[in-house]
Amino acid sequence: xxTFRSIVFASVIAGFIVxxxxxxxxxxxxxxxxxxxEVFEKAAETHQHDAPATAQPAAAGHDHAxxxxxxxxxxxxxxxxxxxxxxxxxxxxxxxxxxxxxxAAANILTAIGFALxxxxxxxxxxxxxxASISWHEGLLWGLAGFAVFTLxxxxxxxxxxxxxxxxxxxSRQIWWLASVLATAGGxxxxxxxxxxxxxxxxxxxxxLPHLIGAPELANIETxxxxxxxxxxxxxxxxxxxxxxxxLGGLTSxxxxxxxxxxxxxx
Amino acid sequence: MSQSQLANAQVTLPVAAGQVGRLSQALMxxxxxxxxxxxxxxxxxxxxxxAAHDVRHSNAFPCH
Numbered sequence: 001x002x003t004f005r006s007i008v009f010a011s012v013i014a015g016f017i018v019x020x021x022x023x024x025x026x027x028x029x030x031x032x033x034x035x036x037x038e039v040f041e042k043a044a045e046t047h048q049h050d051a052p053a054t055a056q057p058a059a060a061g062h063d064h065a066x067x068x069x070x071x072x073x074x075x076x077x078x079x080x081x082x083x084x085x086x087x088x089x090x091x092x093x094x095x096x097x098x099x100x101x102x103x104a105a106a107n108i109l110t111a112i113g114f115a116l117x118x119x120x121x122x123x124x125x126x127x128x129x130x131a132s133i134s135w136h137e138g139l140l141w142g143l144a145g146f147a148v149f150t151l152x153x154x155x156x157x158x159x160x161x162x163x164x165x166x167x168x169x170x171s172r173q174i175w176w177l178a179s180v181l182a183t184a185g186g187x188x189x190x191x192x193x194x195x196x197x198x199x200x201x202x203x204x205x206x207x208l209p210h211l212i213g214a215p216e217l218a219n220i221e222t223x224x225x226x227x228x229x230x231x232x233x234x235x236x237x238x239x240x241x242x243x244x245x246x247l248g249g250l251t252s253x254x255x256x257x258x259x260x261x262x263x264x265x266x
Numbered sequence: 267m268s269q270s271q272l273a274n275a276q277v278t279l280p281v282a283a284g285q286v287g288r289l290s291q292a293l294m295x296x297x298x299x300x301x302x303x304x305x306x307x308x309x310x311x312x313x314x315x316x317a318a319h320d321v322r323h324s325n326a327f328p329c330h
Contacts, residue, residue, distance in 0.1 A: 004291035011299070030324040090312035092319075099320070106318035109306045110325065116299025123292040150326060159326035162319075172328035173308055236326050 002262040003123050010255035011115035018115075018247045019108030025242060026103070029235035033228060034162060040224045041163025111243070114145060115251045122255050132256040135249045142248015144187055150240040152183035152206075156214030159236035163224045167215035179209035 093099040118141055122133040153176045160166055186205030189198045306318050307327040315322070315329075322329040 001291060003288045004295055007292065007295040008298075011295070026320070026324050031320055034320055034323050090316060092313075092316035102317040103320045106306050106321035109302055110321060113299045113302035113306065116295050116302070120292040120296035120299065123288055123295075127288040127292075154326050157326070157328060160323070160329065162323065162330065166328075166330065169310070169328055169330065176328050236324055239324065240326070 003127075003259070006255060006258040006262050007116065007119040007123055010119050010251055010258050011112050013254050014247060014251040015110075015112030015115045016108055018243060018250060019111040020104065021246065022111065022239060022243050023100070023104040023107045025239050026107070027100070029239050030232065031100075031103070033232045033235060037161035037163050037224050037228060037232075040222075044163060044223055111247055114149070114244075115247055118142070118145065118248060118251045119255045122252055123259070126256070126259065132260055133252045134256070135253040138252020138255075139245055139249040141252065142244040142246070144191075145248060146241055146244035148180055148183045148187065150237060150244070152209070153179045154233075154237065155179075155210055158229075159233050161224050161229055161232050164222045164229065165217060165220055167217055171215040175209065175212075175214045179214075182206065182209050 093102045118138070121141060122138065125137075126133045156179060157166075157172055157176060166172060182205045186202040189202035189205065193199075193202075305314065307322055307325065309315065319329070321327075
């Protein structure tokens, strides 16, 4: 089980470091935009009075689109109270330290999860070639992860702020997963099978999810300003690029070290 | 079977077994990774969603 142990240790070390770095980056990039959007989301919900929040988020945005400015003014200081989600009555972290602590924990877990995937590939690759993985090769795998998990699903389902209505969650999750699998398969065909038919099949796989199209609502009406959404898309994509390059480079470097050590002991 | 072929067979067997072990161990780790990502990013349990809310949005995982 020495390979499994090396993969897990490398992933935990790299995931912990990258998760912490990304948490700090998010505090300057994505999180302030999420908090701003929640002011609009909450204003739309309170204006809607007694209708359940899950029923018609689009209608809420539509009915009160004219009240943007007023909503922003009085909502500015109490977004801390924050029932910003639709899990009515369920526990949620308090704003401030508690919320950020859970965000940090979730970031670290996400990074460990993706690092486990990367290091799994590193183990198979270095086992097949006989040479240990270099940080540079790891970085390229990280860029592939960025393409597979951020760029491809993001084309159909751009990063979304709270308060922006979207198609039913499960249908979006299924499309997200399908686009990830198709993109990973397409890239693998192009990179590892150096033949023309494989390359053609790879490109077809890459484009297929977008030809089918992501689930979307016929008309999206929200009082979250589009400039805020645009900033958010940029912030998410750039943060993700840093996340994946760091994770690829760091996971490969730590895994190569641990794996060599395991070989020597064996 | 000559002596040298016999020696060869004895050498290659453990290496092949080691390769299979490496592949299955890598797969096990990857399944664990998928489980962790699925839980943090995709679980429909309200409490999990609320704890990881900002991370789901920041990673562009489908949310709400």
